[in-house]
Amino acid sequence: MIAIDKARTQIENAKVLLRNNANPEDGLYQYRKYVKRAGLIAYKGLLLSLVKLLKHNKKDDLIVIEQGLSKLDKGIFADFITAQQVLSRSMGIYGTRSQQLAELGISEAEKIITWVEKSVTKI
Structure with missing residues (x-):
């Protein structure tokens, strides 16, 4: 399950980047460059699990x-x-400032990774 562990690590790295560097304030991120980076990191993790x-x-x-x-x-x-759409486009390309939107994308990715983990163990 190395791919799943790597995927979870990528998601956690994205969360840390948002929390520590994007400067969330009143539901908005202040630094888009970190939002962009976090979105692409989380998306990469999601793809790792699907592959x-x-x-x-x-x-x-x-x-x-x-x-x-x-x-x-x-x-x-x-x-x-x-x-x-959220991780690669809204976050990764546009650097959304919305904390709520970023949380949606990351939670969907986590949900899928968990589903993949369960599916892989059944195979």
């Missing part, structure tokens, strides 16, 4: 990941789309 589940070698081949995930579980697929 493990789907036994796919290219973590950047999103079409294969999305197709495989949609066949396994439609609800988790929907959660993945949400996490993908």
Whole structure:
């Protein structure tokens, strides 16, 4: 379960970065560059776990990941789309200042990683 452990570490690193460097204040982050970095770190962790589940070698081949995930579980697929939009786009590209939005993306990623961990142990 090395991939799952790495994925969880990436998520934790993203949380620490947001908490310690993005300077959350009144529900808003003050430093977008750290939000961007945290979003991409968390997204990378999420992809690591999905690559493990789907036994796919290219973590950047999103079409294969999305197709495989949609066949396994439609609800988790929907959660993945949400996490993908929040972590890679809202946080990673735009550096959202919304603490609530960032927390949503990270919680969705954690939910998916937990689901992947349970699914991998069943296989």
